[in-house]
Structure formats: structure tokens, C-alpha cells
Amino acid sequence: MRIGEVAHQAGVSVRALRYYEEQDLLHAERSSGGQRQYPDSAVDRVHLIQQLFAAGLPSRAVREVLRCVYSGTVEPGLLDQLESERARISERITGLVAARERLDGVIATTRNPPPECTHARVLGAPARSAAPS
Structure with a gap:
């Protein structure tokens, strides 16, 4: 999925998605033309990121929670x-x-x-x- 699609489906701005990438919360592959390509699971991940931020967690804690959620292990x-x-x-x-x-x-x-x-x-x-x- 391209960045605009993810933004639209998740109800966030493209800028927010770029910020999530900068914070190492969301990952995208790059096409040969340099465009971001997200997996289909990106929308659900963005929703979880938003919930964690809305709960007041800092990006460092959000990153740790995401690792646990997706790896199944707790550091x-x-x-x-x-x-x-x-x-x-x-x-x-x-x-x-x-x-x-x-x-x-x-x-x-x-x-x-x-x-x-x-x-x-x-x-x-x-x-x-x-x-x-």
C-alpha cells in the first residue's frame, strides 16, 4: 500500500506516518522509484500507535509495546x-x-x-x- 492509501484508511495525515517512521514505529519498503510501500497490516498498526499515544505513552514506550505485541516476547x-x-x-x-x-x-x-x-x-x-x- 502506498503512503496516501494508508493515511486515508487509518484516518491520519501523511505527515503522521512519516513521523511514525522517524520514531521507528512504522516501517515501509521502498520501491525502485523511492516510494514507500506499506504492508496491508500497516493500518491496524497505525491504529494501535494512535491508541498508545492517546493513552499518553511516549514514543519510546510505544516502540517497546509494539515490539512486544508483534514479537510475543517481553524484554x-x-x-x-x-x-x-x-x-x-x-x-x-x-x-x-x-x-x-x-x-x-x-x-x-x-x-x-x-x-x-x-x-x-x-x-x-x-x-x-x-x-x-
Whole structure:
């Protein structure tokens, strides 16, 4: 597959694919004309790379995880690193869930404010006073 095809199917930019190659996360063969040729598995690999980056792993850790995934072996010390990353991700998830619940509360209160509350006060803006007579 050519670089444009992989980019399109994976939903990433060509620039991202070049970056993944620079970071030794993705590999392509070169045609006689110098064009990159990726295996069909490249799209799935790009999706995994994106998931790992979205989880906050640095490219060094992503490279190690990819080696494990595709070789089936874990290098010494990597398991501790992965468990540490997993714990960090779990903490982020807990924080994000708490933030979502607070937002849900603000949304619910804004849609159905209690009688003593106005939308303006819920949203943090000063309450509107009655028009002068």
C-alpha cells in the first residue's frame, strides 16, 4: 500500500506516518522509484500507535509495546514500565470520570434549575436584575 492509501484508511495525515517512521514505529519498503510501500497490516498498526499515544505513552514506550505485541516476547523491565503506565492511565480515567460527572451535574442543573437558582447564576454570570421601572 502506498503512503496516501494508508493515511486515508487509518484516518491520519501523511505527515503522521512519516513521523511514525522517524520514531521507528512504522516501517515501509521502498520501491525502485523511492516510494514507500506499506504492508496491508500497516493500518491496524497505525491504529494501535494512535491508541498508545492517546493513552499518553511516549514514543519510546510505544516502540517497546509494539515490539512486544508483534514479537510475543517481553524484554526485562518492560513489564514494570507497562504496569506503571497502566496505573497512570487508570488514574487519568478516574479523573476524567469525575470531571464528566461534575459536568453532568452542571448540565442537569442548568436544564432544570431549582427554584432558588437561575441559569445565569449556575453558569457563573451575575444574576440579572429586574428592568428598572
